[in-house]
Amino acid sequence: MSQPTLPPSAQRRALLAFYDANARDLPWRRDRRPWPVWVSEIMCQQTRVQTVVPYFDRFLARFPTPASLAEATEDEVLGLWSGLGYYRRARLLHRGAKEVVARYGGEVPAGREERLGLPGVGRYTAGAIGSIAFDAPEAVVDGNVSRVLARLHRIETPLGRADTEKRLWAEAERLVFGPRPGDLNQALMELGATVCTPRNPSCGACPLASACAGRAAGVAESLPVPKVKKAPVPTHLVAVVATARGKVFLRRAQEGGLFRGLWGPPTLETRPAEPAQLGLLDAAPKPSAKDTHRPAPDADAARAALASVGLSARVEATPRGQVEHVLSHRRLFVTVFRAVAARLQRPDDAQRAFDDAALGDVGISRLTRKILAAGGFR
Numbered sequence: 001m002s003q004p005t006l007p008p009s010a011q012r013r014a015l016l017a018f019y020d021a022n023a024r025d026l027p028w029r030r031d032r033r034p035w036p037v038w039v040s041e042i043m044c045q046q047t048r049v050q051t052v053v054p055y056f057d058r059f060l061a062r063f064p065t066p067a068s069l070a071e072a073t074e075d076e077v078l079g080l081w082s083g084l085g086y087y088r089r090a091r092l093l094h095r096g097a098k099e100v101v102a103r104y105g106g107e108v109p110a111g112r113e114e115r116l117g118l119p120g121v122g123r124y125t126a127g128a129i130g131s132i133a134f135d136a137p138e139a140v141v142d143g144n145v146s147r148v149l150a151r152l153h154r155i156e157t158p159l160g161r162a163d164t165e166k167r168l169w170a171e172a173e174r175l176v177f178g179p180r181p182g183d184l185n186q187a188l189m190e191l192g193a194t195v196c197t198p199r200n201p202s203c204g205a206c207p208l209a210s211a212c213a214g215r216a217a218g219v220a221e222s223l224p225v226p227k228v229k230k231a232p233v234p235t236h237l238v239a240v241v242a243t244a245r246g247k248v249f250l251r252r253a254q255e256g257g258l259f260r261g262l263w264g265p266p267t268l269e270t271r272p273a274e275p276a277q278l279g280l281l282d283a284a285p286k287p288s289a290k291d292t293h294r295p296a297p298d299a300d301a302a303r304a305a306l307a308s309v310g311l312s313a314r315v316e317a318t319p320r321g322q323v324e325h326v327l328s329h330r331r332l333f334v335t336v337f338r339a340v341a342a343r344l345q346r347p348d349d350a351q352r353a354f355d356d357a358a359l360g361d362v363g364i365s366r367l368t369r370k371i372l373a374a375g376g377f378r
Contacts, residue, residue, distance in 0.1 A: 015208070024049075027040075039059060042120065045142075066108065069094060078363020115129055133182070147192045154213035236333050241372055247355050250264055265368065322336065
């Protein structure tokens with residue numbers, strides 16, 4: 001079968017017509033100012049659009065400008081981000097807002113190089129802001145765009161490889177030059193999200209079907225070739241929901257951990273090959289050889305978790321249950337104990353007792369919510 005052809009100018013017209021007729025009504029598409037665009041693009045990274053919508057609305061209501069975010073505390077920022085995941089995004093957005101205030105008078109810079117110099121703003125985010133907010137011919141390549149372009153041009157090398165990424169960006173840049181670059185980029189993203197889906201793509205509804213080399217060769221659904229990922233490493237922990245007078249003791253994770261800045265219960269790794277450095281708390285000491293194959297955590301392990309953060313409490317003899325939580329590189333198995341009459345043995349600014357209402361004012365992860373529920377607090 002001959003290679004289908006459709007010049008970039010015709011592809012652009014088809015994509016823009018598709019977008020005009022089919023674009024979903026999303027809140028960030030109603031406001032093309034740089035700040036809402038920036039917030040939406042950060043939130044949508046690795047997160048489903050429908051999950052993002054309520055977070056976006058709440059975040060913009062509380063932080064309508066970079067200056068308002070720059071003035072906020074980290075607890076306020078992470079509190080509004082709680083449950084959205086990938087909390088490093090929120091911390092980088094916070095840092096970026098502070099830099100916009102300090103260097104650009106509170107206005108997101110129009111210059112591409114200036115945008116690329118902001119914390120958390122890479123090639124994709126800079127391109128999205130530039131094209132949508134400033135009408136600049138700057139390309140974007142995310143997961144949806146990669147899938148459309150890999151199928152359209154039958155790119156059969158794996159994602160993440162240098163030659164693959166170079167080709168994808170070159171094809172995206174070839175398309176973006178012309179009228180309405182922001183809408184063109186959003187059309188590619190919309191096409192990947194709603195028509196050119198990972199499984200069972202609706203090729204009959206695709207405006208580029210006649211030009212799709214992958215479809216012509218019968219290999220569209222097998223593209224793009226995925227990046228090879230390592231299986232998440234099983235990690236076993238014990239966590240303690242320690243309460244006193246209707247409040248639960250949580251600790252803010254310190255620098256260097258996955259959950260840095262978030263509040264979580266006393267947690268200790270129990271059967272690792274090496275310290276997890278999870279950031280739920282400071283890393284546990286490496287176990288001795290005799291601990292490597294120890295049985296499921298008991299109350300002594302729970303008391304050790306409490307002691308590691310300077311808490312004492314009456315620990316129930318049997319656990320309340322086990323929580324499983326999958327991260328990109330770890331599969332966590334957390335045995336949850338309940339403890340009562342908790343007391344802090346030494347002053348510690350990183351540790352506080354919260355009632356249920358106060359938990360909404362600080363950043364806590366989905367994992368912490370699961371642990372608190374398993375421990376009978378929420």
